[in-house]
Amino acid sequence: MSTASSGFKLSEWIFSTDHKRIGILYLIGSIAAFAVAGIMALLIRIEQSAPGPTIVSDVYTGGDQYNVWLYFHGAAMILGFLIPGLTGFAANYLLPLMIGAKDVAFPRINALSVWLFWAGIVVALMTFIVPDKPDVMWTGYPPYSVTTAGNTSLYVFTVHLMGFSSILAAVNFLVTIIYMRAPGMGWNQLNMFVWSCFTALIIQLIFVPVLASAVTLLLFDRYLGTHFFDPANGGDVLLYQNLFWFYSHPAVYVIFLPAMGIFYEIFATMAKNPIFNYKAAVYGGMCLLVAISGEVWIHHLYYSGMPDWLRLGQMVTTLLISVPVGLMTISLFGTLYKGAITFNIPMYYGTAALYLLLIGGLTGIPLALTAMSVHLGETSFTHAHFHFIMGIFATFSVFAAVDFWFPKISGRMLNVKQGKIGFWFNFIGVNITFWPLFIIGVEGMPRRYWDYSQFPAHFAGYHKVATIGAFIVAIGMVMTISNWILSAIKGEKATDNPWGSNSLEWTHTATPPGPGNFPKPVTVDANWTPYTYK
Amino acid sequence: MKRAVSAMVLMGLGLHAAMAGAGEKVAMPDPTASWNHLWYHVLIDLAIIGIIFLTAGLYWVWKYRATRPNQIGEGPKLSKIGAISFAVVPAFLFMADDFYLAAKGWTVWNEYRNVPRNAMEVKVTGSMWSWAFEYDNGVSTTFMPDSKEGEGLVVPVGKPVVLRMTSTDVVHSFFLPDYRVKEDLMPGRVTYLWFQPNKEGETIATCAEYCGNRHSFMWTKVKVVPQAEYDTWVAKQKQGAGA
Ligand code: HEM
Ligand SMILES: [Cu+2]
Numbered sequence: 001m002s003t004a005s006s007g008f009k010l011s012e013w014i015f016s017t018d019h020k021r022i023g024i025l026y027l028i029g030s031i032a033a034f035a036v037a038g039i040m041a042l043l044i045r046i047e048q049s050a051p052g053p054t055i056v057s058d059v060y061t062g063g064d065q066y067n068v069w070l071y072f073h074g075a076a077m078i079l080g081f082l083i084p085g086l087t088g089f090a091a092n093y094l095l096p097l098m099i100g101a102k103d104v105a106f107p108r109i110n111a112l113s114v115w116l117f118w119a120g121i122v123v124a125l126m127t128f129i130v131p132d133k134p135d136v137m138w139t140g141y142p143p144y145s146v147t148t149a150g151n152t153s154l155y156v157f158t159v160h161l162m163g164f165s166s167i168l169a170a171v172n173f174l175v176t177i178i179y180m181r182a183p184g185m186g187w188n189q190l191n192m193f194v195w196s197c198f199t200a201l202i203i204q205l206i207f208v209p210v211l212a213s214a215v216t217l218l219l220f221d222r223y224l225g226t227h228f229f230d231p232a233n234g235g236d237v238l239l240y241q242n243l244f245w246f247y248s249h250p251a252v253y254v255i256f257l258p259a260m261g262i263f264y265e266i267f268a269t270m271a272k273n274p275i276f277n278y279k280a281a282v283y284g285g286m287c288l289l290v291a292i293s294g295e296v297w298i299h300h301l302y303y304s305g306m307p308d309w310l311r312l313g314q315m316v317t318t319l320l321i322s323v324p325v326g327l328m329t330i331s332l333f334g335t336l337y338k339g340a341i342t343f344n345i346p347m348y349y350g351t352a353a354l355y356l357l358l359i360g361g362l363t364g365i366p367l368a369l370t371a372m373s374v375h376l377g378e379t380s381f382t383h384a385h386f387h388f389i390m391g392i393f394a395t396f397s398v399f400a401a402v403d404f405w406f407p408k409i410s411g412r413m414l415n416v417k418q419g420k421i422g423f424w425f426n427f428i429g430v431n432i433t434f435w436p437l438f439i440i441g442v443e444g445m446p447r448r449y450w451d452y453s454q455f456p457a458h459f460a461g462y463h464k465v466a467t468i469g470a471f472i473v474a475i476g477m478v479m480t481i482s483n484w485i486l487s488a489i490k491g492e493k494a495t496d497n498p499w500g501s502n503s504l505e506w507t508h509t510a511t512p513p514g515p516g517n518f519p520k521p522v523t524v525d526a527n528w529t530p531y532t533y534k
Numbered sequence: 535m536k537r538a539v540s541a542m543v544l545m546g547l548g549l550h551a552a553m554a555g556a557g558e559k560v561a562m563p564d565p566t567a568s569w570n571h572l573w574y575h576v577l578i579d580l581a582i583i584g585i586i587f588l589t590a591g592l593y594w595v596w597k598y599r600a601t602r603p604n605q606i607g608e609g610p611k612l613s614k615i616g617a618i619s620f621a622v623v624p625a626f627l628f629m630a631d632d633f634y635l636a637a638k639g640w641t642v643w644n645e646y647r648n649v650p651r652n653a654m655e656v657k658v659t660g661s662m663w664s665w666a667f668e669y670d671n672g673v674s675t676t677f678m679p680d681s682k683e684g685e686g687l688v689v690p691v692g693k694p695v696v697l698r699m700t701s702t703d704v705v706h707s708f709f710l711p712d713y714r715v716k717e718d719l720m721p722g723r724v725t726y727l728w729f730q731p732n733k734e735g736e737t738i739a740t741c742a743e744y745c746g747n748r749h750s751f752m753w754t755k756v757k758v759v760p761q762a763e764y765d766t767w768v769a770k771q772k773q774g775a776g777a
């Protein structure tokens with residue numbers, strides 16, 4: 001895995017300013033977060049498999065245990081796994097290679113970003129050590145987060161560290177993309193993944209400070225006695241919810257955009273096709289999505305007592321998201337049209353992504369309708385919706401990215417058989433897990449419940465099926481991740497460009513790329529694109 | 535005022551279809567029935583879009599498998615007009631569907647928010663972790679999920695009920711799954727929801743906004759009874775309180 005030829009030295013990794021090593025550090029951290037959060041998911045699912053205490057001690061303290069698992073699962077999956085996995089690992093490793101640059105614009109700031117991210121992981125993991133474990137969910141709504149006996153400061157500091165890390169990364173990569181493209185490389189010749197990160201990072205830069213300020217006010221209310229969110233003293237609980245979702249809705253695009261970018265790269269390479277209607281996807285899709293992203297947060301507050309005109313106005317803006325997302329989807333599907341498709345592990349995930357994108361995206365439409373969401377919101381329907389689009393579509397994109405660029409990163413090929421079996425476990429498992437939750441969600445099963453004795457007895461059957469599904473996924477994940485580790489050590493040696501891609505990271509670098517990335521400086525001409533196959 | 539603003543927003547966006555939808559008169563409003571009806575329409579809408587895309591995607595994946603090594607794709611190179619039409623036409627189709635759904639959703643939403651004049655009012659207070667109800671006639675009730683003691687919410691059949699709600703501590707949400715409605719309660723604000731209990735029987739309301747340890751247990755019985763039975767119940771409650 002090492003990019004230097006001599007043996008392994010830990011300090012060479014910790015103090016590295018090489019974007020490729022930093023990317024790998026991000027990957028290791030985010031997979032660690034994913035693993036711990038995944039174990040939490042299994043605990044949650046076991047608990048929900050039957051009404052009444054299953055693994056928690058009893059009905060009075062059960063909530064205290066369960067809520068900590070759920071807090072960690074949600075916070076770690078989003079802040080510790082998906083965002084750093086996509087805009088940390090994938091962006092770091094790939095952006096400079098794709099634009100023909102030697103490194104990022106500010107390599108030392110890049111190192112600082114990954115240190116902050118690791119510090120965030122450590123603070124998040126302290127959840128399991130402190131006596132007053134945080135239990136505020138990844139949303140941290142006051143007044144509960146202010147009055148709970150749990151440790152809200154761990155939540156706030158995790159958000160701060162991850163937030164600073166991603167603001168620095170956003171500045172760094174935006175400057176890199178704007179100023180360090182290979183001579184001759186115009187904006188319309190960029191990789192889709194580069195565009196997807198460019199747009200996602202603009203969102204990061206604009207909105208993360210809002211989240212950071214919201215949780216800072218929370219910290220003040222909790223520990224310094226201020227009253228920003230305390231109505232008894234002139235504050236307002238809804239202020240927090242508005243600030244939180246003003247960031248956190250756009251944040252789902254910080255995840256969604258690079259996930260799409262990865263699948264564009266895989267489709268174009270495996271189908272040996274140009275991107276279908278590139279400009280429509282970039283400008284009408286990605287850029288328009290950024291423009292709309294800040295005007296839809298009220299769809300998370302449809303039943304929070306907001307003024308009616310706001311609930312209706314943002315119902316319309318939320319529905320209009322279908323325009324940019326639809327254009328991106330047409331372009332993604334169209335890239336397969338008349339292609340010459342080779343099937344391998346990344347393309348298995350790609351094919352699944354077609355289906356996951358549709359299920360996840362379309363189930364968002366009822367939730368966008370104010371009148372529908374007053375029933376479906378906060379139920380396991382919502383929960384299944386966001387797992388399809390984030391917990392599965394985006395998670396599969398990270399897995400597909402590692403599988404696709406694995407030969408470049410490690411210099412070795414994956415074990416194909418193990419990768420494909422792992423894929424089937426993952427794919428079948430997630431369907432068994434989340435379809436039952438759609439169904440009982442429509443019947444009213446609320447989110448964040450560990451007991452549901454007040455509901456009809458048949459809910460338990462659906463929950464049991466979902467729990468079995470989760471264990472099937474767990475087997476798939478273990479197979480997938482162990483495949484990376486084993487193949488990195490003793491996989492078959494890879495050639496420089498095993499997929500026959502036309503993108504710079506495959507055509508112009510060694511495998512794995514050495515320090516400085518490109519043996520000779522790269523220039524491209526006006527006819528070059530990463531997708532021009534001849 | 536609020537309606538004026540929302541009407542302006544509407545017209546500003548050019549949603550004439552939605553305006554027409556919002557103006558329709560419904561004889562006996564029943565948001566629950568309207569929800570079920572809308573859900574059915576939305577499902578059909580989603581199924582059509584989903585099936586078109588999924589069929590195309592899976593068919594292409596299967597049809598365009600490479601048949602020889604080093605084969606190159608023959609994906610179309612769009613002309614300028616082709617590229618623009620492939621953006622503008624789908625964009626308008628998506629928008630048409632959006633406005634169609636928005637108009638339908640808007641109509642149902644108006645039902646949810648316009649409380650009928652004859653509605654019976656009950657005050658609801660949420661506290662960690664129980665519900666308390668106060669009726670206009672002075673009766674007040676509560677419900678203990680653990681012992682299942684207490685009356686919970688009792689209402690006469692056929693009469694719309696509006697709940698005016700607030701919280702004494704953290705955010706809760708009063709969720710009536712069978713009536714397809716919920717609304718949050720929070721300290722410092724009063725929120726409302728209404729429902730039309732058309733069928734006698736017992737159902738539940740349960741908390742739908744995370745509120746800590748016993749969030750899963752924060753539920754209450756909701757009983758819909760004939761008017762006569764309701765009247766005797768009220769009398770009995772008053773007596774009980776007086777004694
Ligand atoms: C297949 C693996 C997974 C399983 C079985 C799983 C299961 C669950 C379960 C059971 C809940 C709690 C439901 C409730 O009590 O309401 C939950 C919540 C959640 N999950 Fe997952 N999950 C998985 C993967 C993921 C991934 C990859 C993400 C990444 C985005 C994710 C993000 C979340 C979030 C944000 C919540 C909400 C937490 C909250 O309510 O505060 N999950 N998951
Ligand atoms: Cu959102």
Ligand SMILES: [Cu+2]
Pocket residue numbers: 705706707741742743744745746748749750752
């Ligand atoms: Cu609650």
